[in-house]
Amino acid sequence: MDIPGLPARKAALKLLDAVLRRGETLDQAAQPALQGVRAYADRALARALAGEALRWLIDLDALIDSATRQILPEDAKPRMALRLMLAGWLRLETPPHAVIATGLPLLAGGPRRLAHGVFSTLVKRGVTLPAVPTLPTKVLERWGERAGAVAAGLAVPPPLDLTLRDPATSAEWAERLGGTSLLPGHVRLERGTAVERLEGFKDGAWWVQDLAASLPARLLGPGEGRTVLDLCAAPGGKTMQLAAAGWQVTALDAGAKRLQRMQENLTRTGLSAELVQADALQWEPAGPFDAVLLDAPCTATGTCRRHPDVLHRIGPRQVAELAQLQAALLERAQRWVKPGGHLVYATCSLEREEGEDQAVTVTLTPDPIRGEELPANLTATDEGWLRTDPGLLADLGGLDGFFIARWQC
Structure with missing residues (x-):
């Protein structure tokens, strides 16, 4: 039986695995991971789930560890699945029952009961994520005093910026696309719209930058x-x-x-x-x-x-x-x-x-x-x-x- 949303979760699991185990970029991993996922919405959901899991990884792992008797290995499949399940619930506001319905099938033949128990425990506790993502220790060490400000900028995925071919049309395009302009030749839009579907793309009036x-x-x-x-x-x-x-x-x-x-x-x-x-x-x-x-x-x-x-x-x-x-x-x-x-x-x-x-x-x-x-x-x-x-x-x-x-x- 086909479960709506499951292909996106399977693809997200592949993306997460490619980054954390093989050191690939999300872009490098996208083509093989998303192969066979045809719907634009499912492809976007897979990227969003993997991206949010990576953005909040330290905090998600802390929640998982708080609900297990023994610490799961970093690359254990139940931990990978739980990262995505928690990202769906806490970041994408997917209802818990829908998270369980689409998350547990990722562990076919594996420890579903463990993942179900951990997730249900965290839901009952009403856990939340901090206001700002926790950065990995090695990143904190490299960025020093700048790390706090950078982390604050990571809490929300970025908007979509466009550079215009003709800067003189900035006000016109900001109005036509429903965005704002921070300087001539620039328009900023909210996330969520497929770039190719935006007015002006086919005509070459702008590009994403x-x-x-x-x-x-x-x-x-x-x-x-x-x-x-x-x-x-x-x-x-x-x-x-x-x-x-x-x-x-x-x-x-x-x-x-x-x-x-x-x-x-x-x-x-x-x-x-x-x-x-x-x-x-x-x-x-x-x-x-x-x-x-x-x-x-x-x-x-x-x-x-x-x-x-x-x-x-x-x-x-x-x-x-x-x-x-x-x-x-x-x-x-x-x-x-x-x-x-x-x-x-x-x-x-x-x-x-x-x-x-x-x-x-x-x-x-x-x-x-x-x-x-x-x-x-x-x-x-x-x-x-x-x-x-x-x-x-x-x-x-x-x-x-x-x-x-x-x-x-």
């Missing part, structure tokens, strides 16, 4: 026909921003599939750029550029609002490896800027090794970021850099964590 992710390209200003190199350009939001701002864009990325997706988005938006498939550590340009934008590969810990898997996958080894790559890319990128031109470096990371520690190695002349270039309530550091985190602009819906710095040659 977190507010913080849109700032590095904005800091280069209007192109006026000048040349810019967008290094490590996928998924392409910054390339489209630069092209829309009048730059002649060369967009370089190593991935053929990512470049194909970029070309599709450029075609949809009616924008153009020269796409180059190459390894940035091996490639050499024919000449320097008026500007270079390096949004470097990173741990992406700043995207923990929408990708809570990074809270559990990333450790010192990944940080060190990527910091080494960033240093090599920065060393090359600053050589490719024309005299008088600009270099912007960015990472969507909350790790100092991927931001501040990289910026101090650049030999070009600092060009401090100015307050008037930023959305209201954001300010640059004393060094003229920008450091954002999910705790900022919380009353307006927040933004991802980024480090951004700018120099002039």
Whole structure:
């Protein structure tokens, strides 16, 4: 007998297992886990359940442990199932009877009675989650005094940010889509609508891009026909921003599939750029550029609002490896800027090794970021850099964590 909602729970269990046992990202795990789940609502539910379980994992585990005589192993299937059951009840407000009906079948042939007993005990106790998710110990140690503010920004999944092809239409699109605009060329919407179904998508009037992710390209200003190199350009939001701002864009990325997706988005938006498939550590340009934008590969810990898997996958080894790559890319990128031109470096990371520690190695002349270039309530550091985190602009819906710095040659 088919149980409504069960395919979504099975897919969510696969997603959780892929992240916590195999160290995959949610995006990497999505295709195999969601295979066969056809309904959009079920696919969205699977992602939401897995995402909330990862966002609140420490607190959910504490509840589970409070209701068991013996601590379940971290990767035990009953613990995995209970994480999803509790996330459905406490975060997605699924009635307990529906949680039991769709959660216990995940343990077919296994300890259903244990899971039923633990969940029922917690329901009878009327347990709740804290106002703010508890971060893993290793994350608290890395982020230090910033951890509390970041955690506060994780309590609610983020809204949907759009970057407009024509900033002059900001007020028009905010009204048409029922959103708000925090600066020209930006519209923020509530979560829950399929992007492809929104007005303006097919016409290429906008693309999805977190507010913080849109700032590095904005800091280069209007192109006026000048040349810019967008290094490590996928998924392409910054390339489209630069092209829309009048730059002649060369967009370089190593991935053929990512470049194909970029070309599709450029075609949809009616924008153009020269796409180059190459390894940035091996490639050499024919000449320097008026500007270079390096949004470097990173741990992406700043995207923990929408990708809570990074809270559990990333450790010192990944940080060190990527910091080494960033240093090599920065060393090359600053050589490719024309005299008088600009270099912007960015990472969507909350790790100092991927931001501040990289910026101090650049030999070009600092060009401090100015307050008037930023959305209201954001300010640059004393060094003229920008450091954002999910705790900022919380009353307006927040933004991802980024480090951004700018120099002039």
